[in-house]
Amino acid sequence: MNKFILLFILLGACTTTIPADMHPQIITPPPLTDLQERSIYNITKIKIDVQQFDFLPNEIIVPKGEKVRLVLTARDVNHTFTLPEFGIDEELDVGEDVHIEIWPNDTKTYVFYCDKPGHNMQGKLIVS
Numbered sequence: 001m002n003k004f005i006l007l008f009i010l011l012g013a014c015t016t017t018i019p020a021d022m023h024p025q026i027i028t029p030p031p032l033t034d035l036q037e038r039s040i041y042n043i044t045k046i047k048i049d050v051q052q053f054d055f056l057p058n059e060i061i062v063p064k065g066e067k068v069r070l071v072l073t074a075r076d077v078n079h080t081f082t083l084p085e086f087g088i089d090e091e092l093d094v095g096e097d098v099h100i101e102i103w104p105n106d107t108k109t110y111v112f113y114c115d116k117p118g119h120n121m122q123g124k125l126i127v128s
């Protein structure tokens, strides 16, 4: 008998609607700083500006086995960030940050480039 009472109470609790003003508030935490993000997620963030006709910086050196988040921003016209060895070919629309995460595990130098016709922009990702 007690089980039926408990079940009845639980069902009642499940079907009770919560008044709108009693809903829990969703609190968005402030964005993490680069240093916090690195210490929590072990990700190195590298910002790259992209403009005619170069990547700034155009040489990135990262330690092998380290997670890297590239934040690319096209400054003047649309570009791409193409890094075939990682299967990356991202369109970069002007003014929008594009986040790309890579986790290079081979000591190697990779070439990345923009594949827009006539741009002839490239850079190096050096994994040491």
Ligand SMILES: [Cu+2]
Binding pocket: 078, 079, 080, 114, 115, 116, 119, 121
């Ligand atoms: Cu370009």
